[in-house]
Amino acid sequence: MEIKFAESERSTLGIEWEVAMVERSSGDLVSAADVVLTALRGEGDAPHPHITEELLLNTVELVSGVHHTVSDAVDDLQGQLAEVRAITDPLDVELMCAGSHPFGQWFEQTVTDKERYHKLIDRTQWWGRNMMIWGIHVHVGIDDREKALPVANSLLDYYPHLQALSASSPFWGGVNTGYASNRALMFQQLPTAGLPYQFGSWANYEEYVADLVKTGVISDHTEVRWDVRPSPQWGTVEMRACDGLSSPEEIGAVAAFIQCLVDDMSEKLDAGEVLPTMQPWFVRENKWRAARYGMDAEIILNAAGDEEPVSDAIRRELERLAPVAERLDCVAELDQVNLILDNGASYQRQLRVAEQNGGSLRAVVSSLTKELRHGLKPLPAKPEEPQEDFVI
Numbered sequence: 001m002e003i004k005f006a007e008s009e010r011s012t013l014g015i016e017w018e019v020a021m022v023e024r025s026s027g028d029l030v031s032a033a034d035v036v037l038t039a040l041r042g043e044g045d046a047p048h049p050h051i052t053e054e055l056l057l058n059t060v061e062l063v064s065g066v067h068h069t070v071s072d073a074v075d076d077l078q079g080q081l082a083e084v085r086a087i088t089d090p091l092d093v094e095l096m097c098a099g100s101h102p103f104g105q106w107f108e109q110t111v112t113d114k115e116r117y118h119k120l121i122d123r124t125q126w127w128g129r130n131m132m133i134w135g136i137h138v139h140v141g142i143d144d145r146e147k148a149l150p151v152a153n154s155l156l157d158y159y160p161h162l163q164a165l166s167a168s169s170p171f172w173g174g175v176n177t178g179y180a181s182n183r184a185l186m187f188q189q190l191p192t193a194g195l196p197y198q199f200g201s202w203a204n205y206e207e208y209v210a211d212l213v214k215t216g217v218i219s220d221h222t223e224v225r226w227d228v229r230p231s232p233q234w235g236t237v238e239m240r241a242c243d244g245l246s247s248p249e250e251i252g253a254v255a256a257f258i259q260c261l262v263d264d265m266s267e268k269l270d271a272g273e274v275l276p277t278m279q280p281w282f283v284r285e286n287k288w289r290a291a292r293y294g295m296d297a298e299i300i301l302n303a304a305g306d307e308e309p310v311s312d313a314i315r316r317e318l319e320r321l322a323p324v325a326e327r328l329d330c331v332a333e334l335d336q337v338n339l340i341l342d343n344g345a346s347y348q349r350q351l352r353v354a355e356q357n358g359g360s361l362r363a364v365v366s367s368l369t370k371e372l373r374h375g376l377k378p379l380p381a382k383p384e385e386p387q388e389d390f391v392i
Contacts (some may be wrong), residue, residue, distance in 0.1 A: 014139040
């Protein structure tokens with residue numbers, strides 16, 4: 001089976017952002033996507049070109065166009081968010097994004113009436129109905145098909161960095177799971193989801209897809225739902241591991257990190273270098289550590305098994321990628337990774353809000369809607385403690 005890889009300009013960018021709708025007064029999820037998407041229809045009843053439905057009616061997905069810079073992609077998404085708000089605000093519906101809703105129950109949600117989704121639920125049953133999750137997907141352009149799998153394989157070395165920064169699903173159905181990202185472990189229950197196989201050639205990938213199509217596992221390559229995957233129809237490598245991010249600043253930060261990593265790898269391949277990879281068992285362990293411990297994870301760095309706290313590894317990568325960010329004009333966005341490091345990742349902020357409000361998960365939803373509306377602001381500087389006078 002031949003799978004063509006679309007032409008794509010190197011390191012161009014596209015972002016998909018799943019956003020949930022909640023009742024302003026209660027924080028409960030609202031199945032209003034059909035109302036929103038109907039209102040957004042254009043001339044001749046044409047669907048909106050970038051705002052689409054998702055598995056559940058409580059969700060709309062914002063899909064950016066193809067951009068050269070992260071700032072343009074984020075501005076694009078912000079414009080789409082404003083279009084949605086123009087419809088939801090008068091309905092007393094707020095918008096939020098996180099890997100999971102803190103107290104929503106899967107059995108109360110309505111599946112979007114689309115054959116693709118009904119087929120998924122029919123096959124996956126309880127696990128499929130539990131997919132009450134939100135994420136972001138970042139596409140980065142690959143200018144040569146032969147680069148796609150080496151880049152995807154090497155991106156797995158940075159899986160825990162991105163998982164920890166984006167982790168935002170500590171609660172599930174009203175329960176504190178003890179995980180920074182419960183979404184990461186929930187989503188991998190679907191067929192073909194989870195960590196990818198580390199194929200050595202494009203032909204290996206084509207053989208894999210052909211096998212799955214022949215045995216009825218999938219209809220085509222788009223149903224391979226790996227955490228990191230080539231997207232042949234767009235000519236990109238797609239990072240899908242990240243939990244939903246609650247603010248434009250975090251979207252920009254994580255997208256810039258991914259764009260810089262991919263561009264740096266692309267340049268190394270052009271120079272004839274071999275990209276580093278880790279053993280699959282190290283990659284799997286890193287995924288679990290980042291999902292469980294988030295920013296407190298001790299991660300495996302390389303095939304030699306060296307380890308380091310993920311927060312230290314992220315700071316080191318920010319320094320290493322600084323020249324790449326200059327080249328891609330995303331210095332400000334990459335620097336916003338520090339905003340996450342300083343404020344805490346979303347899961348940490350959610351846990352903090354719950355603790356400060358007597359365990360109230362409605363307060364957590366409220367804080368998430370405020371972050372999405374107003375952005376993630378730097379923490380106020382701590383006042384300097386007065387120096388004591390010492391008498392000798």
